[in-house]
Amino acid sequence: MNERFRIAVARLWHEAHSFTPLLTTLADFRRREWSIGGEAEAFYRGTATEIGAVVALADGAADVEVRYSLCTAAPPGGLTVEADMRAIHDLIVEHLGEGPFDGVYLSLHGATLSTESVSPDTDLLRRIRARVGPEVPIAISCDMHACLNPEIAGIVQILTGYHTYPHVDMRETGERALAMLMSELREGRRHRVHMSPVPMLPLSHMMRTASGPMRELVEIGEALTADPAIDDATFFCSFTYADSPHSSGLATITAEASADVAAPLKAMHDAMMARREAFRAPVTPAAEGLTRAEALLAAGTKGPIAIIDTADNPLSGGIGDTTGLLRAFLDGGSTRRAVFSFFFDPELVARAFALGEGAAIEAPLGGRIMPDYGAPVPFAGRVVKLTDGRFRNEGPMAHGLPVSLGRTAVLARGDLRIVVTESCQSVNDPAWCRLHGVDLGEVDLFLVKAKNHFRASFEPLCGAMIEIESPGPAPGDLRRVPYKYVPRAYLL
Structure with a gap:
């Protein structure tokens, strides 16, 4: 031997x-x-x-x-x-x-x-x-x-x-x-x-x-x-x-x-x-999920409540670009303190860095890659934080692994903050919050493009989690997916 x-x-x-x-x-x-x-x-x-x-x-x-x-x-x-x-x-x-x-x-x-x-x-x-x-x-x-x-x-x-x-x-x-x-x-x-x-x-x-x-x-x-x-x-x-x-x-x-x-x-x-x-999974539209979240907050549920948009989850191959959840939030007229994660838009990040922290910024958000999933949302606000996008995982999933999102920018309008990134990666670790200056104790609604992995770190930190589906590239109804190799009989 x-x-x-x-x-x-x-x-x-x-x-x-x-x-x-x-x-x-x-x-x-x-x-x-x-x-x-x-x-x-x-x-x-x-x-x-x-x-x-x-x-x-x-x-x-x-x-x-x-x-x-x-x-x-x-x-x-x-x-x-x-x-x-x-x-x-x-x-x-x-x-x-x-x-x-x-x-x-x-x-x-x-x-x-x-x-x-x-x-x-x-x-x-x-x-x-x-x-x-x-x-x-x-x-x-x-x-x-x-x-x-x-x-x-x-x-x-x-x-x-x-x-x-x-x-x-x-x-x-x-x-x-x-x-x-x-x-x-x-x-x-x-x-x-x-x-x-x-x-x-x-x-x-x-x-x-x-x-x-x-x-x-x-x-x-x-x-x-x-x-x-x-x-x-x-x-x-x-x-x-x-x-x-x-x-x-x-x-x-x-x-x-x-x-x-x-x-x-x-x-x-x-x-x-x-x-x-x-x-087989139930499908909840974004507006319905937001209504449920408002009812929970009104009844005393401690924030944040996470609204999880599964159809644009990057770990399901999402593009970080669909607008359905943000549009539903804005259309609902909510005044809650909210964080939206995220839009993948390297050019917008570059603009934010060129302007600098504290600067006013106007830009269309999302809808640039696959506009069939929602037109861009007009935005006017401020650049409140710029980061190098680097942190080390602190939660249980891939604990200790270094993460690089590319540069990121936090944009704000009133009590709404929106994170924009140079790469298409979802929030899945509490260190992401620290990087972006997000104190979850001061957040009512956490609007995230994510799915199951998000729960590993954030389920203990959120008062409730509501999965919704706005139009996106990872739908729950697989009969809408144009498979070439997968037999239709395999689909739920």
Whole structure:
């Protein structure tokens, strides 16, 4: 047995929305996460992420030597430009360096798409398998919303995914993958991945794991690991707005190579199908949600009340540009203290910086990218704060991870403040509030383009949360989405 195991590590994390005109480029990856070698070790050290788990393993295990290849991530968004995706793959493979390696661990999202490939993750895994040879075990971890090609089961030995949504178990997921990989290396345990696609496309609105159908499925999967032959049983639900031949529910088991898991795999498949209707979500228009919020405040509910516009949620591939929620708020004539997050508009941010804090500003807000989702809203007010858009996550999701929004500007008119950003990223951490000078104790209505991840940090800080849907690129009614690859029968 080797006294020291060499493990190659890489990360490629992006969730692709097939129906937005905004393509994802290298610049988006470089802005969010982009590090190699010792830089990667330093960047992720102490973070509640998959690569944070790698750093902790290397720090605590004398028999592990890690080679960090490119570790990169971009915010969810449109398809990645093919040349840029190839460049990322090239860098990952190149920086694996010369072998031999005893094992490989990859932190993947699993829902990447490029302008020319319906499964870039499969393309990358094939290249890595060719690079390291047929005998080296490869372990991967993926987001709960991965769209995995079943061919991957023949390429890798180990697969696991997030068991929580909001995804507050990123580090634990990495730890599971690494524990299985180390059992291969230290104990000679051999694994095999089993997959069973489920012919449905669950709606992510209903995937919160605090309760409901996803909580039940996670519990079913975790119970299966009481069998000593089964190391992991994970349900993947696909990314609702990623149009690929592999966009569907998926039951997976990683088990001893010799184990017969046909029966538990079928039970997982059937359990997901049995909950199909439970993933259907109600739709509340913006005006109705605001009326409910006003009634709660009038009855004494402590603010802020969060009004969550799910259809323009950036972590669902939203464009940060739709105007329905803001227009409904203004049309309602509310005098409440409100914060609106956010509009993605780099040119407007540049204007605000040129004018400076305290300056008057007039501008149309939103409606510049996909005006079918709402015309721009005229605005006249002041620039009250300018920031560099940088902070470090303090909440439970990706705790400790540095975040860069690009520059941001806070505009104000009366008791309404509106945040405008250079990149399309939602508010998901309390440090965002501090960056923008927002004291939630002085806010009645928090109007946000967000969805489930917002709840990880803000549910304890808000008096109530009301999900609404104004017109946007991530609707709850999937029959309105023009899928090319997803069969209509899969849709709720």
